Every structure is written in structure tokens, then in C-alpha cells.
Amino acid sequence: MIKEQFEMTGRYKQWAYALMGVGVLALVLGFVFLKPTGDANSFGVTKFWAVLMHNSIFFLLITIASMFFISATTMAMGGWQTAMRRVPEAISGFVYIGGAIALVVLLGYVFGSQNTAIYHWKDAEHVAHDKVLNGKKGFLNPTFYSIATILVIGTWIALRHWYRKVSLAEDAGEQGDRSYFWKTIVICAAFIVVYGLTVGSTTPWLWLMSIDAHWFSTMYSWYTFASSWVAGLSLIMLFIVYLKNQGYLEYVNEEHIHDVGKFMFAFSIFWTYLWFSQYMLIWYSNQPEETVYFQPRLKGPYSGIFYLNLIINFVAPILILMKRSAKRNYATVTFMSVVLIFGHWLDFYQMIMPGSLKGDENGGNSIGLFLFDMGVAAGFIGLVMLVAGNKLTKASLLPKNHPFVKESIVHHT
Amino acid sequence: MSLLKYESTLREPLVDGEKTYHQVTEDICRPVEEKANTGWKIGFTISVALLLFGVYSVYREVTYGIGQWNLNKTIGWGWDITNFVWWVGIGHAGTLISAILLLFRQGWRTGVNRAAEAMTIFAVMCAGQFPIFHMGRVWDAFFVLPYANSRGPLWVNFASPLLWDVFAISTYFTVSLLFWYSGLIPDFATIRDRAKTKARKLWYGVVSFGWTGSTKHWQRHESLSLVLAGLSTPLVLSVHTIVSFDFATSVVPGWHTTIFPPYFVAGAIFSGFAMVQTLMLVTRKVMKLDDYITLGHIEAMNKVIVLTGSIVGIAYLTELFMAWYGGSKFEFDAFYKYRIAGPYGWSYWTMMTCNVISPQLFWSKKLRRNVAFTFIMSIVVNIGMWFERFVIIVTSVYRDYIPSSWSVYYRPTIWEVGFYLGTFGLFFTCYFLFSKFAPVIAIAEIKHVLKTSGESFKEKMDVIEKESVEHFAHEHAHAH
Numbered sequence: 034m035i036k037e038q039f040e041m042t043g044r045y046k047q048w049a050y051a052l053m054g055v056g057v058l059a060l061v062l063g064f065v066f067l068k069p070t071g072d073a074n075s076f077g078v079t080k081f082w083a084v085l086m087h088n089s090i091f092f093l094l095i096t097i098a099s100m101f102f103i104s105a106t107t108m109a110m111g112g113w114q115t116a117m118r119r120v121p122e123a124i125s126g127f128v129y130i131g132g133a134i135a136l137v138v139l140l141g142y143v144f145g146s147q148n149t150a151i152y153h154w155k156d157a158e159h160v161a162h163d164k165v166l167n168g169k170k171g172f173l174n175p176t177f178y179s180i181a182t183i184l185v186i187g188t189w190i191a192l193r194h195w196y197r198k199v200s201l202a203e204d205a206g207e208q209g210d211r212s213y214f215w216k217t218i219v220i221c222a223a224f225i226v227v228y229g230l231t232v233g234s235t236t237p238w239l240w241l242m243s244i245d246a247h248w249f250s251t252m253y254s255w256y257t258f259a260s261s262w263v264a265g266l267s268l269i270m271l272f273i274v275y276l277k278n279q280g281y282l283e284y285v286n287e288e289h290i291h292d293v294g295k296f297m298f299a300f301s302i303f304w305t306y307l308w309f310s311q312y313m314l315i316w317y318s319n320q321p322e323e324t325v326y327f328q329p330r331l332k333g334p335y336s337g338i339f340y341l342n343l344i345i346n347f348v349a350p351i352l353i354l355m356k357r358s359a360k361r362n363y364a365t366v367t368f369m370s371v372v373l374i375f376g377h378w379l380d381f382y383q384m385i386m387p388g389s390l391k392g393d394e395n396g397g398n399s400i401g402l403f404l405f406d407m408g409v410a411a412g413f414i415g416l417v418m419l420v421a422g423n424k425l426t427k428a429s430l431l432p433k434n435h436p437f438v439k440e441s442i443v444h445h446t
Numbered sequence: 447m448s449l450l451k452y453e454s455t456l457r458e459p460l461v462d463g464e465k466t467y468h469q470v471t472e473d474i475c476r477p478v479e480e481k482a483n484t485g486w487k488i489g490f491t492i493s494v495a496l497l498l499f500g501v502y503s504v505y506r507e508v509t510y511g512i513g514q515w516n517l518n519k520t521i522g523w524g525w526d527i528t529n530f531v532w533w534v535g536i537g538h539a540g541t542l543i544s545a546i547l548l549l550f551r552q553g554w555r556t557g558v559n560r561a562a563e564a565m566t567i568f569a570v571m572c573a574g575q576f577p578i579f580h581m582g583r584v585w586d587a588f589f590v591l592p593y594a595n596s597r598g599p600l601w602v603n604f605a606s607p608l609l610w611d612v613f614a615i616s617t618y619f620t621v622s623l624l625f626w627y628s629g630l631i632p633d634f635a636t637i638r639d640r641a642k643t644k645a646r647k648l649w650y651g652v653v654s655f656g657w658t659g660s661t662k663h664w665q666r667h668e669s670l671s672l673v674l675a676g677l678s679t680p681l682v683l684s685v686h687t688i689v690s691f692d693f694a695t696s697v698v699p700g701w702h703t704t705i706f707p708p709y710f711v712a713g714a715i716f717s718g719f720a721m722v723q724t725l726m727l728v729t730r731k732v733m734k735l736d737d738y739i740t741l742g743h744i745e746a747m748n749k750v751i752v753l754t755g756s757i758v759g760i761a762y763l764t765e766l767f768m769a770w771y772g773g774s775k776f777e778f779d780a781f782y783k784y785r786i787a788g789p790y791g792w793s794y795w796t797m798m799t800c801n802v803i804s805p806q807l808f809w810s811k812k813l814r815r816n817v818a819f820t821f822i823m824s825i826v827v828n829i830g831m832w833f834e835r836f837v838i839i840v841t842s843v844y845r846d847y848i849p850s851s852w853s854v855y856y857r858p859t860i861w862e863v864g865f866y867l868g869t870f871g872l873f874f875t876c877y878f879l880f881s882k883f884a885p886v887i888a889i890a891e892i893k894h895v896l897k898t899s900g901e902s903f904k905e906k907m908d909v910i911e912k913e914s915v916e917h918f919a920h921e922h923a924h925a926h
Contacts, residue, residue: 108749110456110457112454164773165773168770168773169771169773172771208912208914208915209911209912211456214456222809226756229756229757229760230760233760234760234764234767238767238771247773249768249771249772249773250704250705251703251705251706251761251764251765251768252704252705252708253704254764255705255708284919306683306687306707307707307708310687310704310706310708311704313695314691314694314695314702314703314704314706314707317695318695318696318697318702320697320702322772322774431915433915436454436456437454437456438915439452439454439910439911439915439918440452440453440454442915442918442919442922443452443922446551
């Protein structure tokens with residue numbers, strides 16, 4: 034009999050709780066040392082909120098990427114991933130708590146904090162004097178921001194919820210009943226459209242690009258998508274390898290691992306392509322209103338991260354994941370997953386911090402307090418582990434009535 | 447390995463009807479072996495006529511100069527470069543189908559890949575004409591090649607995307623040609639082996655390079671395909687990326703936008719698939735190949751069209767948004783005053799309707815599988831994509847920064863239009879010759895998928911479909 038029912042081991046839970054503990058500890062220490070209740074635009078307050086935003090947005094986007102994975106493969110009638118699709122299903126379950134956290138953090142910052150260093154456009158008085166921001170106030174204002182944020186996260190949750198319901202109902206249904214499959218097609222089509230209109234366009238403008246409020250780039254959202262998508266694929270890979278090592282997912286073998294590895298490889302190149310296109314075009318035309326974005330990233334304390342970003346997210350995957358055997362090796366793919374998740378976390382870091390801290394004496398001169406960033410990230414990792422692990426226990430690991438499950442079993446890459 | 451011949455019955459067959467290997471050969475070789483029918487002759491004659499008109503139009507331009515066209519002081523690029531980008535874009539579907547869909551193991555590519563690859567090559571041939579003749583002094587065209595020359599310091603400008611185009615497009619053409627031709631070799635050998643006349647045997651013997659069909663040959667053929675697929679995958683992206691750089695590296699409002707590279711690629715695939723549809727729908731009808739180019743194939747391509755059309759739509763809206771959001775007056779004017787409104791507003795709205803709005807109808811399964819509707823849409827999309835390039839080029843440059851340098855309304859001359867029509871002539875002349883002298887469907891590749899995806903073979907899978915998953919997996923494990 035194969036093991037279809039996942040149970041979290043004591044060690045898994047311990048790790049999850051320990052990491053969450055680190056996160057809570059980091060928050061407490063952050064509270065003590067950064068004094069987020071202090072002077073509104075002080076370094077501490079800005080840093081505190083920026084770190085929370087960085088992590089809550091990053092982890093929400095890389096987990097909702099799992100829902101995109103499901104939707105894209107469903108719409109493309111991809112049979113190969115059926116035997117492992119409960120993994121992205123479980124990861125996407127993070128959208129409830131992750132969405133709630135992001136909502137609290139984002140709206141908490143917009144309404145609850147006096148700080149205006151991260152979102153300059155919050156400051157009505159400043160906007161009145163700033164010609165550029167004044168022109169944008171139809172888009173960049175607290176009301177629109179909060180309505181859009183609630184709608185976006187709400188829609189993600191609703192669609193993911195609906196999808197999961199149908200997917201579980203299929204398990205309980207009869208073998209050969211394809212009505213569930215056609216239902217998921219509808220849900221996934223809806224999600225793809227929503228994803229295109231949120232992650233593919235508006236959401237990164239609102240949440241992230243508005244940090245450098247004067248600056249703009251049409252590529253920005255697709256770039257953000259690529260970054261979160263690579264990290265999201267890596268996260269899926271990590272869970273698959275873990276489950277395999279625990280003796281689950283019997284029908285998933287190196288063929289499937291290889292295919293997820295191909296995605297990681299291909300989209301790492303895709304990310305680089307978008308990175309290059311955005312950077313090169315701004316560099317080439319050399320207009321101050323555009324180069325202003327790369328100026329603080331290229332020069333000064335962030336320059337190391339600027340180059341590291343490329344090394345981790347481009348050089349590493351192209352060299353390490355190129356070979357067929359590397360994509361079929363558990364150790365290599367695990368290593369690369371960790372590297373890429375960290376790499377894109379760092380990418381988000383450099384998207385958020387330089388803009389938030391640029392006016393600040395402390396933040397402008399050093400990347401500072403990296404430990405706090407890492408601590409909060411650890412908390413999120415623990416939470417993702419716990420939530421996704423918990424969702425995995427809720428259903429059989431094999432969607433045995435899915436019409437493509439047999440194709441997945443005999444899959445040859 | 448026996449059970450590996452399983453495919454879910456949810457997937458529709460890729461080959462309709464009860465076919466054997468022999469029948470596949472018969473069906474696909476028939477048009478090559480028979481005498482050309484009247485339809486072919488008429489089509490070919492029209493194409494050659496168009497081509498000759500194009501040759502004359504180009505002759506006028508070469509002899510009397512660029513003044514034969516209505517380009518003016520700000521509109522230095524008009525129909526010529528619009529046509530260039532349009533044709534290059536069309537080529538992309540072929541490369542995507544042959545390379546990326548091969549890597550993705552998409553079985554349905556087998557029905558359309560041969561013709562799509564041929565289309566790529568002919569489209570790139572057409573595209574190349576425009577920048578070459580736009581040079582004016584076409585006899586100096588070789589100046590674009592960077593080689594040690596006797597012109598002193600006159601060297602190509604390596605920092606110019608126009609030069610990158612030279613490299614990108616020539617690489618693209620070479621790799622596509624190799625890909626297409628290496629795929630044709632086994633099929634040419636099939637025709638050679640069936641040849642009844644000496645001349646035919648000799649001719650197809652020469653072009654099939656002595657193919658014997660030995661295991662060794664097949665092995666090398668397979669690895670060559672994979673290597674070429676690996677090489678052309680970056681080309682799918684790079685060619686149109688570099689074409690987009692032609693515009694985006696500039697500081698012209700409406701051209702300089704960072705989303706251009708991926709958005710151009712999506713648009714290229716979009717228009718390319720539309721052109722494949724146009725060709726395939728005619729081909730399957732005229733050559734009676736609807737068992738191989740099924741409604742399933744057409745639907746799959748329509749899905750690609752609605753996807754890429756929507757991606758392009760997001761890019762249009764992103765540009766519009768940023769033109770407002772960016773706060774630059776010139777950028778704003780370029781989009782809201784000179785494109786949406788203004789004397790060329792009609793072209794903008796044609797583009798929007800054809801590229802973004804009408805393809806949304808393909809969300810309907812009924813329409814995706816409607817041959818007549820698909821045919822109309824495939825032409826609508828290509829009209830839209832032509833206008834996209836026209837909008838990008840002409841509406842961004844017809845008004846310069848100061849009103850004194852605004853240009854007069856741009857209308858092409860008959861020789862500009864003639865040049866464009868001439869490339870249609872070239873394209874279809876090549877396509878008609880190809881469809882007469884080469885199998886338009888990859889015979890060997892169809893045979894490869896026949897026993898998993900052929901209609902009569904799929905019926906047997908009903909039994910497997912009813913087995914429990916455990917039983918199925920168990921059987922499979924034993925079969926290994």
C-alpha cells in the first residue's frame with residue numbers, strides 16, 4: 034500500500050515552530066531596538082515597516098505562484114504534474130493567512146503609521162507640493178490603495194478556495210467523472226485572468242513600484258512576476274523533494290523532478306531576460322527620471338546586492354541547472370531551490386529597501402540590520418511550512434480521480 | 447515499455463480516422479506525387495504576378511531613389527519598417543512550434559510544424575527585403591557586415607540595435623533553415639523511395655542526402671533536432687527582442703518603454719499563429735489533410751492566440767497607464783493625443799479591436815472550433831498586428847517636439863504598397879512551391895505519435911481508463 038496520507042513528523046513541526054519562534058523573537062527585538070513607535074520618519078520606523086512589507090509581500094507572492102502553477106498547467110492540459118499537484122495546492126493554501134498578514138501590514142502601514150518614507154504619496158501635504166506625485170494622486174492614494182489591496186487578496190483567496198473545494202470533491206467522486214476537471218478549467222481560467230490583471234500589472238505598481246514613487250517602468254510588474262514565479266517554483270520543488278525523502282509521492286519520480294527543474298532553469302533565464310531588458314533600456318537612453326532608480330542600487334551600500342542578485346539568480350542556475358543530470362539529482366535541485374528562494378528574496382529586498390531608506394542617514398550608508406530582515410523571513414518560512422504541511426495532511430497526496438493521473442504515472446520527460 | 451503507449455482519452459486524437467503507417471505516407475505524399483490541380487495553378491500564378499509587381503516597385507525605388515516613397519521629414523520609417531517588423535513577427539510561430547513546443551513535448555505540433563517552419567523561413571526572407579531596400583543605396587548593403595575593410599575608420603556601429611538586428615535575423619534564418627531542412631530529409635527519402643520516374647528519384651535522392659533510415663541515422667537525426675531546438679529557443683525570444691530594441695533604446699516618446707521586449711515577442715507569436723492558421727486552414731482543405739490538421743489542432747492554436755492576444759492587451763494597457771503615471775508631458779501626448787486621438791486615431795482603434803478585443807471571442811470553445819470563424823479571425827489578427835507596428839512607428843514620429851516640424855499626413859505611394867504586395871508574392875510563391883514539392887506535414891513525426899494519439903488507437907485506451915490507479919501503476923511497473 035502506498036503512503037498517500039501525509040503526516041507532519043514531530044521534527045517537521047519542531048522546525049516550523051522554531052523558525053516561527055525566531056520570527057517572533059526578531060519582531061520583539063525589532064520592536065525594542067528599532068522603536069517603531071518612535072519618531073515617525075526615523076530610520077527605525079522605516080526599517081521596521083519596510084522589513085514587514087518586504088517579507089509579507091514576498092511570501093504571499095511566492096505562494097500564490099503555486100496557484101498560478103496549477104492554473105497554467107490545468108489550462109495547458111499538462112498531464113505530467115498531476116501526481117504532485119497536491120503540493121502546489123497545499124502551498125497556495127498559505128494565501129489565507131499570508132493574505133491576512135499582508136493586508137494587516139500594508140493597511141497598517143498606510144493608515145496606522147505616521148511614517149511616509151516608504152510611501153511618499155501618503156503625505157498629502159508633500160503631494161500637494163510635488164508636481165509629479167500630484168499628477169499620480171488618482172492612483173496613489175490611501176483609499177484606492179486599500180480598496181485595491183482588499184479586492185486583490187480577496188479574489189485570490191476566493192478563487193483558491195473554490196479550486197480546492199472542487200479538487201477535494203473530485204477525490205470523493207467517482208473514477209472517470211470528468212465534470213470536476215471541467216469545473217477546474219473554469220476556475221483556473223478565471224484565476225489566470227485575475228493573475229494577469231493583478232500580479233501581471235496593477236498589484237506590483239501599487240505595492241512595490243510606488244515606493245520609488247516618482248519612478249516608473251512598464252516592465253516592472255512582469256519583472257516582479259518572474260521573480261516571484263521562480264521562487265514559487267523552487268518552493269514547490271522543495272516540498273516535493275521533502276515528501277519524496279519521507280517516502281510519500283510514490284508516483285513522482287525523477288522525471289517529474291526533472292520537469293520542475295526545467296521550469297526553474299527556464300524561468301531563471303526568463304527573469305534574467307526581463308532584468309536585462311529593463312536595465313539595458315534604461316541605461317541606454319540614460320534619462321535622469323529613469324536612471325534615478327538604478328543610481329542608489331548601483332552605487333553605494335546596495336551595489337554588492339545589485340551584483341549578487343545577478344550571480345545568484347542567473348549565473349548559478351544557468352551553470353548548475355543546465356545539465357540534465359543536475360535537474361534529476363535531489364541534492365542539486367534542493368540546493369538550487371534554497372539558493373533561488375533566497376536569491377529572489379534578495380531581489381525583493383533590493384526592490385524595496387533602497388527606495389524606502391534612501392533619504393535616511395543610516396539606511397543610505399549601509400544595508401544595516403540584515404539580521405532583523407532574516408529573522409522575520411525565518412518566521413515566514415516557519416509559517417509557510419506549518420500551513421502548507423497542515424494543508425498536505427488534509428487530503429490524499431494523490432488526486433486519484435484526476436483524468437490525467439495515469440499519464441502522470443507513466444510520464445517520461 | 448509497452449504501457450508507455452498510454453494517453454488519456456481526455457485528449458482528442460491527433461490523427462483522425464483508421465490510419466496505418468502506410469496510409470499516412472500515402473495521404474501526405476499524394477499532393478507531391480500527383481499533378482498540380484487547378485487551384486494550385488491559379489494561386490501560383492497570382493503569387494508570381496504579385497511578386498513581379500513587387501520586383502517592379504523595388505526597381506523604381508532602386509533606380510529613382512527613396513523619393514519614390516512618401517516618407518517625409520519626421521516619418522523616416524513608414525510602411526517599409528512596419529512591413530519589416532510585421533513579417534519578422536510572423537516568422538515566430540514557426541520557431542515556437544518547432545523549438546519550444548518540441549521541448550514541451552506537445553504532440554499536436556506534429557500536424558503543423560513543417561508548414562509553420564516553412565512559413566518562418568519565407569517570412570524572414572520577406573522581412574529582410576525592407577531594411578535592405580530602405581537603405582536607398584542597396585548596392586552598399588554589405589556595409590552592414592563587420593569585416594576588416596578598406597573604408598578606413600568606417601566601421602559598423604556595434605552599439606546600434608540595427609546592427610544587432612543584422613546578427614539576430616541572419617542567425618535566426620540560418621537556424622530555422624537548418625531545422626526545417628533536417629526535418630525534411632527523412633520525408634524526402636520517403637518520396638525518393640516511392641518515386642516512379644528516374645528524374646524524381648534522382649532529384650529527391652540528391653535532396654535527401656542519402657538517407658537510409660538506419661537506426662544510426664535516426665539517432666543522429668533525433669539529437670540534431672534536440673540541439674537545434676535548444677539553439678532556436680533563445681532565438682524565439684531574442685529576434686523580436688532586438689527588433690523591439692530598435693525602438694525602445696531611443697528617446698522617442700511612445701518608443702522608449704521597458705516592456706517592449708517581452709511584449710514584442712508575445713505579439714510576434716500572436717501574429718505568427720494567426721498566419722499559421724490562415725495557411726493551415728487553406729492547406730488542409732485544398733490538400734484534403736483534415737485528418738492530420740484536425741479541429742483539435744486549430745483549437746490549440748486558437749488558445750495560443752487568445753493567450754498571446756491578452757498578454758499584448760495587458761502590455762497596451764500598461765503602456766497607457768504609464769504614459770499617464772510617468773508624468774511626462776510628451777509621453778502623455780504621444781499616447782493620448784497622437785495615438786488614441788489625432789489624425790491616425792483610426793489606426794490605433796483598428797489595432798485595439800483586432801488584437802485585444804476580438805480575440806477574446808476565442809474564450810468560447812464553439813468559436814475556437816469553428817473553421818470559418820477561425821479563418822476570419824486569423825486575418826483580423828494579422829491586420830491588427832500590422833496596424834500595431836504602424837501605430838508604433840508612424841504615430842510616434844509624425845509630430846515632433848515642436849509644431850513647426852510636424853509632418854504632413856502620411857499616405858504610401860503605389861510603389862510602397864507595391865513593395866509590400868510583392869513580398870506577399872514572394873511569400874506565397876515560395877509556399878506554393880513548397881507545398882507542391884515537399885510534404886507539408888512531417889510524415890515521420892506523425893507516425894511517431896500515431897499509435898498513442900491516432901483515433902483508432904485511442905479507442906483501445908478506454909479499457910485502461912477504467913482500471914484502478916493502483917492496478918495501472920502496478921502493470922506499468924511490471925512493464926518496465
